[in-house]
């Protein structure tokens with residue numbers, strides 16, 4: 546856990562770039578090697594797939610940051626229902642790749658609810674034998690509202706299954722969700738790309754509500770100023786900056802900003 550969440554401040558900036566496992570070459574991750582090379586130095590941990598680790602992390606950068614290895618899949622955006630996932634990586638493979646943690650999605654309330662909870666418990670049973678923490682991703686079915694009732698229910702199920710970290714979406718009264726799963730660590734997903742002020746406000750609100758950090762993807766790699774964005778996020782997560790102070794950091798990086806492919 547100390548490789549993932551900084552034990553000095555109990556916070557983490559996790560960079561999520563696992564999206565191609567079901568979305569293919571999405572904007573910002575078309576040139577995965579470039580995105581990794583550009584942003585790896587600024588995150589604490591990178592959430593990605595084994596294919597991305599093998600193909601897109603430059604040899605000199607392997608081991609630079611701990612990897613949260615995605616280990617579920619089996620679907621694509623071409624399907625209406627994304628919940629039909631199975632385990633895709635063995636524990637042996639995760640150990641061989643020196644994964645700091647393993648990420649498993651659950652789809653609570655979906656047609657495949659039971660299967661995805663079993664994916665989570667099966668991987669926890671194996672990973673705990675080797676001291677590897679499992680992060681549960683509370684993915685939301687298309688018909689599910691991302692409100693406190695649903696997200697707290699999904700998160701609490703993940704905690705009870707034995708997840709060490711829960712990744713969920715931000716919602717109103719988020720501190721109640723954090724309380725509902727305390728002391729399990731909660732990280733917040735970014736969701737669709739939005740404006741820098743809105744995105745940074747969500748980071749700030751999440752930290753204020755008790756999240757240990759964020760696991761953001763599109764709001765970093767699809768932003769016009771990706772380095773500015775991740776630096777601004779870091780300042781809120783690790784230095785307790787306000788949104789205004791974080792925006793100053795973001796704006797200072799704007800003159801040298803360049804979009805990712």
Ligand code: 5RP
Pocket residue numbers: 561562563564592650682684734735736737760761762763764
């Ligand atoms: C998909 C995931 C993604 O990593 C997650 O959605 C985070 O990325 P973003 O901030 O772009 O939402 O786990 O199941």
